[in-house]
Amino acid sequence: MAASRMDLDGRPIKPITICMIGAGGFIGSHLCEKLMSETPHKVLALDVYNDKIKHLLEPDALPWAGRIQFHRLNIKHDSRLEGLIKMADLTINLAAICTPADYNTRPLDTIYSNFIDALPVVKYCSENNKRLIHFSTCEVYGKTIQSFLPKDSPLRQDPAYYVLKEDVSPCIFGSIEKQRWSYACAKQLIERLIYAEGAENGLEFTIVRPFNWIGPRMDFIPGIDGPSEGVPRVLACFSNNLLRREPLKLVDGGQSQRTFVYIKDAIEAVLLMIENPGRANGHIFNVGNPNNEVTVRQLAEMMTKVYTKVSGESALETPTIDVSAKEFYGEGYDDSDKRIPDMTIINKQLGWNPKTSLWDLLESTLTYQHRTYAEAIKKSMAKPTSS
Numbered sequence: 001m002a003a004s005r006m007d008l009d010g011r012p013i014k015p016i017t018i019c020m021i022g023a024g025g026f027i028g029s030h031l032c033e034k035l036m037s038e039t040p041h042k043v044l045a046l047d048v049y050n051d052k053i054k055h056l057l058e059p060d061a062l063p064w065a066g067r068i069q070f071h072r073l074n075i076k077h078d079s080r081l082e083g084l085i086k087m088a089d090l091t092i093n094l095a096a097i098c099t100p101a102d103y104n105t106r107p108l109d110t111i112y113s114n115f116i117d118a119l120p121v122v123k124y125c126s127e128n129n130k131r132l133i134h135f136s137t138c139e140v141y142g143k144t145i146q147s148f149l150p151k152d153s154p155l156r157q158d159p160a161y162y163v164l165k166e167d168v169s170p171c172i173f174g175s176i177e178k179q180r181w182s183y184a185c186a187k188q189l190i191e192r193l194i195y196a197e198g199a200e201n202g203l204e205f206t207i208v209r210p211f212n213w214i215g216p217r218m219d220f221i222p223g224i225d226g227p228s229e230g231v232p233r234v235l236a237c238f239s240n241n242l243l244r245r246e247p248l249k250l251v252d253g254g255q256s257q258r259t260f261v262y263i264k265d266a267i268e269a270v271l272l273m274i275e276n277p278g279r280a281n282g283h284i285f286n287v288g289n290p291n292n293e294v295t296v297r298q299l300a301e302m303m304t305k306v307y308t309k310v311s312g313e314s315a316l317e318t319p320t321i322d323v324s325a326k327e328f329y330g331e332g333y334d335d336s337d338k339r340i341p342d343m344t345i346i347n348k349q350l351g352w353n354p355k356t357s358l359w360d361l362l363e364s365t366l367t368y369q370h371r372t373y374a375e376a377i378k379k380s381m382a383k384p385t386s387s
């Protein structure tokens with residue numbers, strides 16, 4: 001099966017070894033799954049955790065046994081990193097602190113994780129002539145130009161002022177005390193450094209800007225497989241509320257807009273980048289679904305409807321409540337107003353298009369959430385609390 005696979009230019013795809021840093025996270029787990037089930041490539045999977053890829057590592061009888069190897073390490077301080085990058089043909093760096101609740105409360109860890117800790121990875125790839133696919137973020141665009149226009153300006157209708165385009169749009173962040181932007185700023189600087197390594201030293205790189213990829217295994221459910229007081233990204237926050245039958249919290253009224261793409265669609269795009277280096281090298285790619293735009297309030301409403309359908313439970317009388325950003329995230333939070341990816345470059349280079357509608361992706365994801373967590377939540381809620 002694998003030997004006859006062709007790239008986009010009709011050439012047979014040769015098996016390669018991939019050093020995947022952050023392989024134990026949400027995106028990494030889906031990418032490992034795809035690479036094991038549909039390709040002949042080998043993966044050196046690096047992470048501090050492996051819970052989300054355990055099903056790929058054990059038992060030894062799995063059809064891909066021997067093609068995936070887990071290395072438990074922290075890239076902040078581990079001398080094995082360079083050796084592992086040297087053993088591979090391609091490095092994919094996914095490692096990062098990337099939950100907004102951390103950006104303004106742990107700004108130093110956020111900056112170190114997204115910039116300083118990524119530096120050796122870039123350096124080792126450049127020095128050893130290894131290809132790098134680096135995961136950045138749509139947050140590097142910051143706020144849209146539209147958000148600074150007067151409310152009654154007709155220019156607000158013009159996509160030139162809000163659609164985010166890799167080679168045209170500016171990066172607009174808030175002031176320094178809005179520490180929300182520390183993440184985006186660190187990601188922007190590492191993008192610039194990688195770009196400069198390409199320009200000055202010939203590093204072969206691809207930069208990925210994910211636009212809200214969501215699906216099973218994203219983050220954690222507080223108190224079940226993560227800290228009770230932890231604040232994950234919105235999919236897991238709302239899933240947790242639905243599972244516990246409590247109102248979904250809308251930060252500052254839930255007016256911000258996002259486009260959500262199904263993780264399985266997005267992984268197809270990454271596989272195309274891996275297997276078509278000639279088309280992907282030197283490029284920055286938006287990866288998102290421009291057709292799945294909603295406000296956070298609309299997302300909450302849709303998730304409530306979908307969850308009612310997949311769980312068979314009745315809807316809550318009060319499905320949502322408003323909370324202020326300060327109350328929910330603390331001092332220094334700020335938000336991206338709107339995120340619609342322009343798809344021209346990825347379409348032209350890789351012919352990729354997302355397929356799954358928001359309703360469909362929520363249906364499969366919430367079915368997974370219900371199946372995975374409903375029992376555990378019931379048990380934990382039935383336990384008497386110690387006082």
Ligand SMILES: NC(=O)c1ccc[n+]([C@@H]2O[C@H](COP(=O)([O-])OP(=O)(O)OC[C@H]3O[C@@H](n4cnc5c(N)ncnc54)[C@H](O)[C@@H]3O)[C@@H](O)[C@H]2O)c1
Nearest residue numbers: 022024025026027074075094095096098135137210212213
């Ligand atoms: N999911 C999205 O929609 C999205 C959007 C924009 C950007 N991204 C970017 O994509 C990448 C992956 O995101 P994700 O959603 O899978 O996040 P995730 O938190 O699930 O995965 C990141 C993984 O990196 C690991 N890691 C972090 N620091 C490490 C270190 N020092 N050493 C070893 N491992 C370390 C973590 O343990 C985790 O398993 C990140 O760079 C993130 O900024 C994701």
Ligand SMILES: O=c1ccn([C@@H]2O[C@H](COP(=O)(O)OP(=O)(O)O[C@H]3OC[C@@H](O)[C@H](O)[C@H]3O)[C@@H](O)[C@H]2O)c(=O)[nH]1
Nearest residue numbers: 098100137139232233234235237249250251256296335
């Ligand atoms: O319970 C909640 C959680 C979140 N929200 C809101 O929902 C929106 C989305 O929040 P998420 O936590 O998913 O994160 P964001 O979309 O703001 O940023 C994310 O996008 C790009 C990636 O780099 C990161 O994964 C993360 O920074 C925000 O407006 C947030 O304020 C709520 O209204 N209620």
